[in-house]
Amino acid sequence: MDRRTFLKTTAAAVGGAGLGLAPMRSAFAQTAPIKIGLLAPLTGVIAAGGKEVVEGFQMYWQEVNGEIAGRKVEVIVEDDASNPDTALQKARRLVEQSKVDFLVGNILANTGLAVANYVKGTGTPYFIPVIAADDLTQRQRIPHVIRIAGYSASQNSRPFADWAFKQGYRKVATISQDYTFGHEQCGGFAQTFTELGGTIVQQFWHPLNTSDFSPYLGQLAGLGVDAVFAMETGADATRFAKQFASFGLKGKLPILAAQNMTDQSVIRTLGPEAEGLVSAAHFCEGAQEPATVKFVNDYEKKFGILPSIYGFSHYSGAMWLAESIKKIGGKIEDRDLFLKTVRELELTGSPLGKAVKLDQYGNPIYDIYIRKVEKRADGKLWNVPVTTYPGVSQFWKYDPETYMKQPAYSRDFQGIKKG
Amino acid sequence: MSTLLSSAARTASPRSALGLLVAIIAVMALMPTFLPTYHVSVLTQILIFGVFAMSIDILAGYAGRTSLGHGAIFGTATYVVLYTVTQYGLPLWAAIIISVLAATVLAAIFAALAIRTTGVYFLLLTLALGMIVWGICLRWSVVTGGENGIRGDIRPVEIGDALSFYYVTLVCTVVLTFAMWRFIRSPFGLTLSGIRDSAGRMRSLGYDVSLHLFLGFVMSGFFAGLAGALYALFNNFVSPSTVALTQSVTGLLMAIVGGVGTLFGALIGSFVMITLENFVSYYTQRWPTVLGLVFIFTMIFAPAGVLGTIRALRSRRRG
Incomplete structure (x- = not known):
């Protein structure tokens, strides 16, 4: 559904309800609709994910009939074209022309960082349910940029390293896309794993959109490692899983997958080569929590696919915002109060089925699932829980201030403990 | 086609062109009074990309060499401004000078390698x-x-708001456009047209x-670098998409839409796009x-x- 049809349906749905309440409202500001600017990559490299961002976000507002705390909600969608320059331009348009109350969205870290840098100057609240760049809630945090319903890149890799160590793996190699999101996920894994006493034998970094993995697969097979930590997204993830299987490595060399690699957006298109992949994530579409089951069923009924991280995060993000707005009686014009409420909210109704709240740096604390790709009764692949690590923050077991003194993860700094 | 264009350019009377130019500048200067902030920033972007597209047109239109590397020259200046200010805390004017220098040196390297070839090569x-x-x-x-x-907040507070930065950009654009126009009309610039034709x-x-x-x-790269430095101030941010091929293509398309070999056409192309x-x-x-x-x-x-x-x-009507 595009923006205009959504606006129409929202207006229609809300019109009737709004009319009855109108005479009771006093201040104009509080009767005017709440305007939300949603930035999503509807064109460019990650357009498929962008579509699910919009679907997930709007699904929530439709469920509440486009109204919260007696105020209409108007969602204005802009295409960031998967490009930071465009994202910046569209953020400007939403803030300066459409006069939105706050911004939500973006998928790619570089688009999110560009927008975050812009709102630093305008003070517009900006919520990032998908952007995982560690530093946005760590070393370079901006008070009004909050990662509701999202996760920071290295957060989930740490309990995963702990789990891997407990499986008896001692020697692990990593392979990852060569960009910050990859560096951070690998860094989280490498640091925790080596601090437990494991060894990172070698790390491979390949460019985005690698079509042929054979040079890497050949080397991985010859290293004699216990397992491989693989951080791949999108088409790279699909190609890696397929080529790994066709090289005959599947079943011989266990893969520890970063969560994007077994996200619905990837495994939806895969067959047996994805079955059995293990990953760590806060969301697990095959979990048996009643709230998760309900969300997954509703989503599947509506869009014909199982929800990916993009749809889930923006649905939960919308709920987070709605609950906060409800709490302050719709007085969103009081920015400080609104941000404080968002930061302090404990979200209980999300599809995770467990209460979620933010740490004091604006990043959620989750129960992290170790999950495994399995075939559902109808043949569709999905992630089911293996075990859970409760209450994992972006800082794992470290003291936040000490932790933030170490440099941000990069290709050159992976936090690997020597000896 | 190109000879036709240059002859058409020669027949246009300089006085009417000058009058038109003054009128356009006046309109551009008054525009922000009617427009909301967002549109002012769009206008700023139009001007910056206009300068960029004109720098490409110097080569494409006057020297007959179509470059797909100018995005990289433009973006290098943007990178250098942001890097030197955020990493070394250089004063902005120094960063801009270094960045334009870097872009010019890069253009010289490109030129040394590419200049012996023509056309598709x-x-x-x-x-x-x-x-x-x-x-x-x-x-x-x-x-x-x-x-x-x-990322970094490198734009000084005095020109921090959209309006004052627009005027800074406008002044820069007028000065640079005049400089480029003088350059292509200079005896040296005419030799470029001569080389293009034979x-x-x-x-x-x-x-x-x-x-x-x-x-x-190198001159064309110098102007592209200046546009890139302005872009650094405009966005306070740079990423690889600023030096990517699409950037070069965008600039070239602007020059083409406006009219290759017309210089000012590039500004129109930027506006249209x-x-x-x-x-x-x-x-x-x-879209x-x-x-x-x-x-x-x-x-x-x-x-x-x-x-x-x-x-x-x-010119057809006149003839």
């Missing part, structure tokens, strides 16, 4: 050189920040064709398709671009 060589810069920006993450780029004849007349092309390329992009994307997600169609129709019905077609029509 020149296109491919500049494309490859531009891709190298893009690759470096993407992979040398310690310096460039990789995919995420570099390199062999220029050589037999005793001109050092390679040297002239080299200097032409950025306005269209902003306007169309407001109504449909399929890249609409832009694509506009290019196709321009190529079919007005291959000389907006300004080129206007000039051709005028």
Whole structure:
């Protein structure tokens, strides 16, 4: 559904309800609709994910009939074209022309960082349910940029390293896309794993959109490692899983997958080569929590696919915002109060089925699932829980201030403990 | 076609052109009084990209060498401004000088490698050189920040708001446009046109064709660098997409839509493209398709671009 049809349906749905309440409202500001600017990559490299961002976000507002705390909600969608320059331009348009109350969205870290840098100057609240760049809630945090319903890149890799160590793996190699999101996920894994006493034998970094993995697969097979930590997204993830299987490595060399690699957006298109992949994530579409089951069923009924991280995060993000707005009686014009409420909210109704709240740096604390790709009764692949690590923050077991003194993860700094 | 264009350019009377120019500048200066903030920032972007597209037109239109590496030269200046200010805390003016210098040196390297080729070989060589810069920006993450780029509030507070920055950009654009116009009208600039029309004849007349092309390329890179430095101030941010091929292509398309070999056409092209992009994307997600169609129709019905077609029509009416 595009923006205009959504606006129409929202207006229609809300019109009737709004009319009855109108005479009771006093201040104009509080009767005017709440305007939300949603930035999503509807064109460019990650357009498929962008579509699910919009679907997930709007699904929530439709469920509440486009109204919260007696105020209409108007969602204005802009295409960031998967490009930071465009994202910046569209953020400007939403803030300066459409006069939105706050911004939500973006998928790619570089688009999110560009927008975050812009709102630093305008003070517009900006919520990032998908952007995982560690530093946005760590070393370079901006008070009004909050990662509701999202996760920071290295957060989930740490309990995963702990789990891997407990499986008896001692020697692990990593392979990852060569960009910050990859560096951070690998860094989280490498640091925790080596601090437990494991060894990172070698790390491979390949460019985005690698079509042929054979040079890497050949080397991985010859290293004699216990397992491989693989951080791949999108088409790279699909190609890696397929080529790994066709090289005959599947079943011989266990893969520890970063969560994007077994996200619905990837495994939806895969067959047996994805079955059995293990990953760590806060969301697990095959979990048996009643709230998760309900969300997954509703989503599947509506869009014909199982929800990916993009749809889930923006649905939960919308709920987070709605609950906060409800709490302050719709007085969103009081920015400080609104941000404080968002930061302090404990979200209980999300599809995770467990209460979620933010740490004091604006990043959620989750129960992290170790999950495994399995075939559902109808043949569709999905992630089911293996075990859970409760209450994992972006800082794992470290003291936040000490932790933030170490440099941000990069290709050159992976936090690997020597000896 | 190019000879036709330059003859059309010569027949346009300088006085009426000057009057028109003053009128346009006056309109541009008054525009923000009618427009909301967002549109002012769009206008600023139009001007910056206009300068960028004009720098490409110096080569494409006057020297007959179509470059696909100018995005990299433009973006290098943007990177250098952000890097030197955020990493070394250089004062802005110093950062801008260094960045334009860096862009000019890069242009000199490009020129030294590419200048002996013409046509499609020149296109491919500049494309490859531009891709190298893009690759470096993407992979040398310690310096460039990789995919995420570099951020920093480098624009001084005095010109921090959209309006005052617009006026700064406008003044820069007017000065740079005049400089570029003088450059192509100078005896040196005319030798570039001569080389475009017949390199062999220029050589037999005793001109050092390679040297002239080299200097032409370097000057063009210098102007692209200035546009890139302005862009750094405009966005306070840079990422590899600023040096990517699409950046070069965008600049070239602007020059083509406005009219290759008309210089000012590039400003019109920038205006048309950025306005269209902003306007169309407001109504449909399929805005890249609409832009694509506009290019196709321009190529079919007005291959000389907006300004080129206007000039051709005028000279036909006179003749």
